[in-house]
Amino acid sequence: MPTVTGLQVDQAFCERLFADLLSFSRDEPGVTRAAYGAGEERAHAVMRDAGLALGLRPEVDAAGNLFLTLPGRDPDLPCWMVGSHVDTVPHGGNFDGAAGVIGGLAAVAALRQSGLVPARPVTVAVFRAEESVWFPASYIGSRAAFGLLPAEVLDLPRADSGRSLAAHMRDLGLRPEAVSGGAAHLSADRIHGFLEMHIEQGPTLDAAEIPVGLVTAISGSVRYREAACFGRYGHSGAVRRSERSDAVFALADLIAGLDAVWGELEAADRPATVTFGEVSTDPSLHAFAKIPGEVRFCLDMRSTEPAVLDAVESALADLVARIEAARGVRFALGARTGSTPARMSAGLVAALGRHADRLGLAYRTMISGAGHDTAVLAGQGVPSTMVFVRNQNGSHNPDEAMRIEDLCAAATLVAHLVAEA
Template identity: 40%
Template sequence: MAEQDIAIEGLSFARQIFEDIASLTKDPAGGYTREGYSAKENEIHDYFKKLGRSLKLEEKTDPAGNLYLTLPGRHRELSAFMSGSHADSVPQGGNYDGLAGIVAPLTCLWWMEKTGFRPQRDVTVLVTRMEESSYFGKPYVGTMALTGKLRPEDLQLRHRTRNETLGEAITRAGFRPEEMVTGRPLSDLGGIAAFVELHIEQGPRLDSKPVKRIGVVTGIRGNLRHKAIRCVGETAHSGAVDYEFRHDAVLATAELLMSMEKHWIHRLDRQEDLVFTSGVVKTDPSASITKVPGLVTFCIDMRSQSMGTLERFHEMLVRDTDRIAKKRGVRFEFDKMLRTECARLNPRLVAKIANTAAAHGIPFLVMPSGAGHDAAVMANAGVPSAMIFVANQKGSHNPNEDMKIEDFMQGVKLLLLLIENYDL
């Protein structure tokens, strides 16, 4: 069977891409770093352009820098089947987050070119820009621009470590930020019949399954985030100031986070979908062992499949900061909240993926996505969208991502079957 052959013969093609990108983006400090709108991200896109030319694919780049590589179909008047993901990464991340979703459809197109198969409709690989929010606090920049959802104020977001705005970074990378915030899509969204993003699962569920190593995703959590909340207390001498006179920013922040954890557990007990994280907590640069800390800066990331749940949980956060501020004589200063809508994937397309897997003996698990993805932006823009998950070992957003190539090739096989049978 052709789909069996791709799982075997396509392995070397796919593995070579993973190895090439790994060598291009290895971080001396560990892991892989592919910052969005950087020279390194441009280098990766150039690599994929060269690969696309070797496969005789049509090539297009939009004003945001998103790359489209297309295998023409037999009926070009039909809307295209699109599959892809992002080429960037978090700092010192793994090699498979995002990249797997580019390599998978490219492997399918390599196989079609090798076997002389021509699909009914165009098949396009989309390589998006800056999906990760690690540097500017804004996720999905490429797809937000593509769908006409990026806002002018987003371009003013500042880099986390250097004095540069997002707009300046985009310009430095060679693209046109002013064309990304017009409110109009950068491409004809009506010309996309389906968008399917293959991605590593970024949690342990699939890897805990001995047989069901593929996930068919039903929906994607949205999130509410604060990049930098400040707790402002009063710096004092650690030995000379007694408890009743202290305005300790660390203890106030700790009390807030523990209180929010209790609220979180209560929500889970009520069967609500919710996760809550504070991934960065830091004191003032002048803090020392002999000082009562007067300043703490921390971030908040809350996610759910229900925006209502998120809004209510955020209200609890605000109420708790007011209560703790009065109790401890501190104040909490909020930066602007960043909001990403949850996404319900297209039921017909999700069912088609599940039915295709079942018909061809590919064991799978039906599951939601806890992490956000470009597919969420496409779905919320009205593009019929779905996702395929592949098991991944040792977590994600760290250097230890360890996706087994055999699991990945099962995902490639399913994607190929979906493309081949899409119009049947």
């Protein structure tokens, strides 16, 4: 096929859809679109209406994932799929997730505007419940789309309501029983490739003054969401150091120990992150002049390399045993959850790089420290990658920022790829 030229993404189209989302999901100081809640549901309706206006064919699966398809010249060919999610963390920003859906629709709109009909269908996917802050499970929507969601996940309570995922699905007229039974809407052999545009969630691209990044790997994780350390309460002035079982000092030892492990991995150029996102003593029992006998915490460990995750988890077990013996405390890490690292398609990264070079678009290759639905598709054998868009203020916060022209550049890159392959 001859090289496609002249595809133009409409910036006003993108701006209008972001404004539509903001109009109903503002929740000062940011925006909130809860997974399987009113905000996510309305956002799906906005994307569906935008797709219908472009002449796309809508489909909704048992879990509520939305798929909007532009027919290709040969409808029997496996499709290109682009997309992301539209749920947010509480009081988050308007761009995380939504940029990938709006960018996907904008890429399709550019194809329609040019009068170009691609060889194969192009589907814009709008996945449900990517943000695991609402339900303690990763990639709920995209896993359900492949029939991979374990039945027990349907019983998990939503963080704000306490009601089960299944109950929230039923509220929206969806079919949790089919999800529980493994009903699959997607099949890897029917997807030619998957592309997810997403704001970068760190400062790398903005600091380098580069508009887009091509992702080579997505981190997996090991998580303990409800961990605790138990010691003994005592008087702060009456118990000598050798006789204490101080839960906070014990946790401090664990934090310092894992930080040292992380430093060693970083020095060896082995990617990892370690985060203790929540730490708290019991407000009904703690006091100024009291040795803390209990501290609760959560722990999130990530890497793009399975062997690194194994090493960090082994170090965690060793540290826990040594600290328990030294401090006279007991750790209870609770349920372990996590996700598997995913390698992106080197072929897709290279193809996007060639298009970027031809279009004069500066880019760099990079890894994603955060998890994304793309990992699920890659794990199913779908050739997949992500296009990061530079972002001035991180993500999962009210100050998320993104230049619309940078998203348009990313969407233009994606539009050229799907038009020519």
